[in-house]
Amino acid sequence: MAVDQTGLNWCIEVRRRSITLPDVRYVSSVAAVFAAVCVLVASPAAANPVVPQNKIDSLVLSDDDVSSVVGLPLHRIGGVYPSPGAAPAGHDECQTLVSSDVNQWSGDFTAFRQLAQQDNPDDLQFSVTQYVATYPNSLVVARVFRHTFTTDLVNRCSSKILTDAGGNQWSVLGVSVMGAGATWKIAELQDGQDSSWHCAYQVQAKGNVMFQISECQFGNGTPVAAQLVDLIANRIPS
Structure with a gap:
């Protein structure tokens, strides 16, 4: 603060x-x-939000923004969601690593955006999902972030096998929480084996904003996810 x-x-x-x-x-x-x-x-x-809720769309990365980092043309798939999904019954804290829902973002946001961008749905090679939320102030953001991203999350969830809302199984390859940021990677499993389809996640809290990028590809998407997170962070005044 x-x-x-x-x-x-x-x-x-x-x-x-x-x-x-x-x-x-x-x-x-x-x-x-x-x-x-x-x-x-x-x-x-x-006392003063850094990004007003009616300016949240200025933080969302366009297709051109994402494509320039990935190196291939990506296009928005589906709509833009103004609120996070509902938490499933029996929600485990580790589920945040495969299914971002209201348990992660809480109900305290003033504005929210979620959207996906992909290269080719018929032959998918890259998929990016953005999550951006504004809150009343930086204190609320800090509380929301700390509620989910704890040392216990790292200890309990690293190397765990999780099932997402679509029934797909994922292996958590590693979780790190440091300061106002968290990173993790998951690998999709097919018949219990690593399919090589990996998703890299990065979430940050800055000012009165919390935002997250997931980048999925065959291989290591961590560098791309990091660049996309930096693009959003640079749009938030310090």
């Missing part, structure tokens, strides 16, 4: 001096006013 140190120091000094005033009622009322002011001075990131 961003902190205005000059304003914070001012608050501390005024607070210290006000304690010496003789009128207790006056001190109480002054303290209440200064407490409210200091919240705004010391934590502007919490």
Whole structure:
């Protein structure tokens, strides 16, 4: 959370001096006013969303944006979803690694976008899915991120075999959570064996935005996913 140190120091000094005033009622009322002011001075990131909800579409990568990174023309498949999917019954925390739903994004977002882009549905080689959500402020984003991406997720879910909503089985190849970001890879299984169709995921929290990229291909999609995440991150003011 961003902190205005000059304003914070001012608050501390005024607070210290006000304690010496003789009128207790006056001190109480002054303290209440200064407490409210200091919240705004010391934590502007919490008070002012960095990206307004009506600007969320400016963060979404176009077909040309994605194609330039992948190196092949990709096109949007299906519609743009304004809310995450419902969590299935008996949801396990590891399911987030194969099925992004409301349990990951919570119901606290102010705007949400999910869309998929692919090269050729009849001979699929590359598939990208974007998720972008704005929240009231950076504090809410931090809470939502920490709710899902925990050390326990890393310990419990690495190397686990999971089944997605379509009945496909996936092997988790590795999970990493560091700071305000998380990465993981999954491999689709056919007859219990690695099919070589791998999906690389990266999710980040920045400002009042949380966003995620999944990039699937035959091979290692991590470099592509990282570049796409950087493109979105660069559109969010620091």
